[in-house]
Amino acid sequence: MNASRTAFAWSQVLCIVLVLIVCFSPRVQAADDSNSGNLATAQTINNQQLNATISALSQNLNNSQAKQLVSQLQSQIAQGNVSGEASTLAQLKNLINENNTGMSSSFQDLLKSMYVGNNGLTIDPNLLASLLGSINANGVPSGLAGESPQQSSSDLVALASLLKGIDPSLAQQLLTDASMIDQGQAVQGDNGNLQVPKAGNIPVPKPPSPFSAGPPKLPSTNLILMMVIPIIIVGVGLGLYFSRARIGATLGRRIIPFAGAPEDTSIPDYNPADPRGRIIYYFHRAVQVMRLRGVSKLTSETHREFEAKCAERIEAPDVSGLSTLYERAKFSGQDIVSSEADDAATHLSNITEIAPK
16 A cells, blocks of 8 residues: 555656646747738729729730720729710720620620719629629639630639729629639539538537536546556646647647737739739739648748648649749849749649649
8 A cells, every 4th residue: 555655646746747847848939920011901992903903804805996995994094084984984885785895704794893983983793793693514603604714713803802992792702712613612502603612501510418428437446546547647747748839839829919810811912014913913822722722821821831831732842932932022122024923823823723632
């Protein structure tokens, strides 16, 4: 009996030492050197945004009359010529009705949903959503008939950027739809519009009741009880010791401000003629694609930390290449050429074409 009491006393001392080691181990903190100051509030539609979206959606316009009217409309938007905008928009809508415009379906849907308000051109988001319509067998909205899934995804992103200040909810939905089209995972909702499965609709299994197995049975012998309990305590203490880094990181995310930041779902605006803006945009598109494949980037994480999270993935080489170009475009201050933006576009294309695992 004395030997048993001695073993129990030593086990208590060992447990106290292990608890002290875990409690006073250095806390793991997360830091962010790239996201400070990047928070942005949604702004109402402005002339620069509208012209950039029109340029993106009319790149493949092959009708000379339509080209002339589009150029005229963009000039009037830049000058703030509201009466001229109304006249030119009416002419473009007449061309659409004649069914001989050479415009893409997405550009036609945008023009149909536009009208002239007190401050110039704006958009009816409900009409635009209705024109985009339901998805077809290939996951492309019926309103974008004739466009490839890749083109539809790009057009939806351009429209989402324009809608941020008018209907943020629809803008976010279009971004999500674009990502799902990239993955071939788009689904059709009850209202026929493009949407994705909501987490709330996924059944969550209920945990078993702690009382379902009945009350625990304790050993009948005091000696056995005195030996088993210290072993369990020592095992728990060793588990805590070897897991202290992960425990510290978890506590750090709960205690340190912004350490438990939400996922990065931002998609920046960009000018197709600006190589630097294109690279930044392609990197954020890649972040959204990888998020859908189970690798999320938190707003508190740098692009290099996100790259490290993708290191074991098949997309790792292209994520790394895109991250390097993003670092150069975002932080170096050096001139960025079109060939670098084209390389970034190739990396994004490679990522999206890889079958998700």
